[in-house]
Amino acid sequence: MTTRSNQKLTPQNLHRTILPNGITLLVVENQAADLVACRCFLKLAGSRVESSEQAGISNLVASVITKGTRNLSALEIAETVESIGASVGADASSDYFLLSLKTISQDFGEILKLLGEMIRFPTFPASEIDLEQKLAIQSIRSQQEQPFNVAFGQLREMIYQDHPYGISVLGTEASVGSLTQEDILNYHQSYFRPDNLIISISGRITTETATSLVGEVFGDWQIPNNILTVQSLPELNSIPTEKVIIQDTQQSIVMLGYLGAEVKSLDYPVLKLISTYLGNGLSSRLFVELREKRGLAYDISAFYPTRLQAAPFITYMGTAPENTEIAIAGLKEEVQRLTKEKLSDSELKGAKNKILGQYALGKQTNSEIAQIFGWYESLGLGIEFDSCFQNAISGVTSEMILEVANHYLANPYISIVKPE
Amino acid sequence: MQQISQHLKSADLPATVFNLSNGLTLIHQYLPATPVVVSDIWVKAGASAETDSWSGMAHFLEHMIFKGSPKVGVGEFDWVVENRGGIANAATSHDYAHFYLTTAANHLRETLPYLADILLHATIPDDEFIRERDVVLEEIRSSYDDPDWLAFQSLCQTLYNSHPYKRSILGEVDLLMNHTPNMMRCFHRTHYQPENTTVVLVGGIEQESALSLVNDVFGEFSVPSECPPNIVNAEPPLIGIRREELHLSRLEHGRLLMGWVCPGAEHLPTAIGLDLLSVILAGGRCSRLIQELREEKQLVLDICSDFSLQKDSSLFTINVWLEEKNMDTVEKAVCDRLYQLQTTPITETELNRAKKLLLNDYIFSTETPGQLAGIYGYYNTISNVGQCLLYPQLINNISRTELQRIANLYLSPERYATVRLKPN
Numbered sequence: 001m002t003t004r005s006n007q008k009l010t011p012q013n014l015h016r017t018i019l020p021n022g023i024t025l026l027v028v029e030n031q032a033a034d035l036v037a038c039r040c041f042l043k044l045a046g047s048r049v050e051s052s053e054q055a056g057i058s059n060l061v062a063s064v065i066t067k068g069t070r071n072l073s074a075l076e077i078a079e080t081v082e083s084i085g086a087s088v089g090a091d092a093s094s095d096y097f098l099l100s101l102k103t104i105s106q107d108f109g110e111i112l113k114l115l116g117e118m119i120r121f122p123t124f125p126a127s128e129i130d131l132e133q134k135l136a137i138q139s140i141r142s143q144q145e146q147p148f149n150v151a152f153g154q155l156r157e158m159i160y161q162d163h164p165y166g167i168s169v170l171g172t173e174a175s176v177g178s179l180t181q182e183d184i185l186n187y188h189q190s191y192f193r194p195d196n197l198i199i200s201i202s203g204r205i206t207t208e209t210a211t212s213l214v215g216e217v218f219g220d221w222q223i224p225n226n227i228l229t230v231q232s233l234p235e236l237n238s239i240p241t242e243k244v245i246i247q248d249t250q251q252s253i254v255m256l257g258y259l260g261a262e263v264k265s266l267d268y269p270v271l272k273l274i275s276t277y278l279g280n281g282l283s284s285r286l287f288v289e290l291r292e293k294r295g296l297a298y299d300i301s302a303f304y305p306t307r308l309q310a311a312p313f314i315t316y317m318g319t320a321p322e323n324t325e326i327a328i329a330g331l332k333e334e335v336q337r338l339t340k341e342k343l344s345d346s347e348l349k350g351a352k353n354k355i356l357g358q359y360a361l362g363k364q365t366n367s368e369i370a371q372i373f374g375w376y377e378s379l380g381l382g383i384e385f386d387s388c389f390q391n392a393i394s395g396v397t398s399e400m401i402l403e404v405a406n407h408y409l410a411n412p413y414i415s416i417v418k419p420e
Numbered sequence: 421m422q423q424i425s426q427h428l429k430s431a432d433l434p435a436t437v438f439n440l441s442n443g444l445t446l447i448h449q450y451l452p453a454t455p456v457v458v459s460d461i462w463v464k465a466g467a468s469a470e471t472d473s474w475s476g477m478a479h480f481l482e483h484m485i486f487k488g489s490p491k492v493g494v495g496e497f498d499w500v501v502e503n504r505g506g507i508a509n510a511a512t513s514h515d516y517a518h519f520y521l522t523t524a525a526n527h528l529r530e531t532l533p534y535l536a537d538i539l540l541h542a543t544i545p546d547d548e549f550i551r552e553r554d555v556v557l558e559e560i561r562s563s564y565d566d567p568d569w570l571a572f573q574s575l576c577q578t579l580y581n582s583h584p585y586k587r588s589i590l591g592e593v594d595l596l597m598n599h600t601p602n603m604m605r606c607f608h609r610t611h612y613q614p615e616n617t618t619v620v621l622v623g624g625i626e627q628e629s630a631l632s633l634v635n636d637v638f639g640e641f642s643v644p645s646e647c648p649p650n651i652v653n654a655e656p657p658l659i660g661i662r663r664e665e666l667h668l669s670r671l672e673h674g675r676l677l678m679g680w681v682c683p684g685a686e687h688l689p690t691a692i693g694l695d696l697l698s699v700i701l702a703g704g705r706c707s708r709l710i711q712e713l714r715e716e717k718q719l720v721l722d723i724c725s726d727f728s729l730q731k732d733s734s735l736f737t738i739n740v741w742l743e744e745k746n747m748d749t750v751e752k753a754v755c756d757r758l759y760q761l762q763t764t765p766i767t768e769t770e771l772n773r774a775k776k777l778l779l780n781d782y783i784f785s786t787e788t789p790g791q792l793a794g795i796y797g798y799y800n801t802i803s804n805v806g807q808c809l810l811y812p813q814l815i816n817n818i819s820r821t822e823l824q825r826i827a828n829l830y831l832s833p834e835r836y837a838t839v840r841l842k843p844n
């Protein structure tokens with residue numbers, strides 16, 4: 001269950017090469033639709049390389065990098081992209097920096113050239129930085145409008161404190177407000193280099209064509225002499241606390257968080273399976289017990305993102321303010337149950353089928369395919385993680401779940417947003 | 421097995437349309453290399469089918485479908501699907517409710533019968549009705565915490581006087597409290613009938629299997645009831661500017677929404693013209709409003725324009741996120757640009773750019789079986805499925821003068837509804 005034209009992504013249609021200047025190139029040949037998707041990952045970049053004083057710099061770089069190159073103004077770049085009907089974007093994430101493009105097949109070469117100019121020769125004009133900085137600060141403020149974001153922001157801070165994962169990828173008003181053009185140029189200078197770049201392509205294109213286009217655009221890019229280093233990050237320890245924010249809302253948001261495992265940990269697939277069991281889909285444990293049987297919530301779920309460092313494991317729901325305490329107890333109990341009781345064989349089997357089925361359904365479009373392999377590469381897991389992960393899930397036992405739940409999910413951090 | 425009364429396949433349509441003898445429409449497309457099948461069931465039983473006092477029924481019923489039938493227990497369908505690695509869910513709009521299921525092709529025969537049974541023979545148990553109503557109330561409560569949702573509801577209320585498009589799909593709390601399981605059963609038996617239903621199957625299933633499966637499981641609908649019909653009156657045209665203003669606490673910046681009532685799905689060429697106009701106004705950084713108001717004058721945090729095709733009358737909107745002090749200036753600037761669209765033809769470059777963007781979007785949004793099934797079902801429910809194929813051709817054919825004419829007819833700077841959201 002992968003793509004429209006391929007039953008499986010076999011080594012025959014996924015090609016991985018390291019170019020002489022250190023760029024990792026992944027190409028998936030997929031004839032299914034007349035388009036090509038490309039994801040460029042800068043692996044050492046994103047929030048995890050930001051100091052707290054400069055939190056949000058990756059995000060600001062993402063906003064301004066499409067707004068000027070050595071040859072083109074912001075408007076000229078937009079005109080080139082839009083007259084071809086392509087989509088081009090840049091995003092900062094916790095663990096990496098990403099540039100994406102999607103075009104119909106015949107336009108790919110031209111847009112890749114433009115993307116190359118943005119990656120290698122951006123100018124970061126002062127006027128564009130001013131504008132995007134102002135808008136970024138407004139975005140940070142507008143997070144306050146969504147109770148879910150408020151609760152999540154508080155929880156993230158409680159769990160991570162000084163660690164970069166403790167701050168939104170947008171940064172804070174103070175940190176973003178202090179950023180200068182020099183900071184941005186330094187960021188680009190430090191992290192945008194060929195040995196830090198992974199280019200992942202999927203679509204109607206041959207490996208030969210893709211390799212030669214990438215060579216034309218990036219081939220003469222030299223690795224700088226200095227070695228790329230990143231800050232060492234504070235150690236993380238779980239010291240659960242509880243915090244409440246009072247806001248004039250209709251619903252209470254109840255969110256319980258735990259410090260989970262990093263993606264390279266052996267416990268990662270086990271926690272992934274637990275979060276699927278608890279929170280994924282209409283037959284998940286939380287949905288059935290707390291929504292279907294008790295009508296406590298409309299939105300109720302669990303999530304556990306894939307991160308290079310210890311990721312948060314979260315359960316939450318939105319509920320009527322008078323049910324706040326019942327909701328906390330309900331979520332707590334459901335997680336605690338996993339520290340005491342083993343899952344039955346049919347529960348375990350069901351959760352595995354669900355996660356593996358949905359994992360396969362997540363690789364249908366060219367963008368999804370380019371994303372997932374580029375991302376695994378950028379996290380240092382390699383493209384083989386695709387199959388390793390699925391094997392690891394198959395091998396999880398109910399004993400492992402009990403043990404991992406006891407290790408990570410014994411005591412929650414609790415973050416509440418509710419009206420007075 | 422039922423007889424097939426009609427069998428349509430146009431030269432261009434990659435899908436085949438069958439009208440089954442009980443009145444049900446089946447749209448099928450075989451994608452040989454796809455290991456997945458998407459089943460998407462569209463029913464003309466959206467909020468527009470409700471009378472004012474039955475408001476919220478269609479959406480609440482969509483929730484209750486999952487509570488099972490005499491043969492299928494509460495939550496059993498969800499378990500059967502997800503336990504096999506599939507995904508199912510549903511959505512309700514004004515013009516439809518639809519239920520979709522994605523599974524590996526070899527699990528289709530074990531899952532689709534469950535979906536068909538709960539759709540055709542929903543029990544709507546009394547106790548489950550009371551419990552699920554709390555879930556819907558939570559859904560409403562969470563919408564009230566979303567300023568953009570509130571702004572959009574207010575715009576619809578202001579723009580439409582008589583059409584059900586004015587109402588929230590979720591309904592109102594006090595009305596929901598008065599709805600009964602019997603009313604809902606009546607609504608279900610009235611509307612969930614074969615002539616209102618389109619079944620779409622796209623993916624790794626061949627035609628013969630698809631037909632026989634659908635004939636097997638969608639053969640026996642419930643005996644029809646007759647709940648109060650909703651007579652939809654023609655919406656009178658606006659004769660001026662209608663204004664509404666909301667003051668909210670917890671608002672970090674203001675919203676300015678503007679809306680125009682446009683022709684429904686029966687005028688597809690006009691709809692496509694309006695799609696192009698929304699791109700010319702605010703689709704991408706080169707577009708007129710983004711370039712002027714976000715990039716140059718820096719009066720807005722963001723601005724977008726959207727054309728949503730609806731059955732009876734479509735909706736053209738402009739949404740602006742901005743500081744309160746800029747609202748007058750921005751509203752006037754938008755009206756100036758609309759006036760300009762009416763008086764001066766757009767440039768050939770702009771037209772080509774907008775066309776390219778929509779054509780490529782169309783290619784980008786027909787990549788997966790799920791996307792294809794959604795497009796077929798949607799068009800067949802609000803119009804007919806053949807229309808979606810005309811889309812690229814109609815885009816290519818449209819001229820600058822035609823766009824000017826459409827702007828003149830529908831996007832008046834003197835007749836629209838507008839809502840402002842301001843911090844308390």
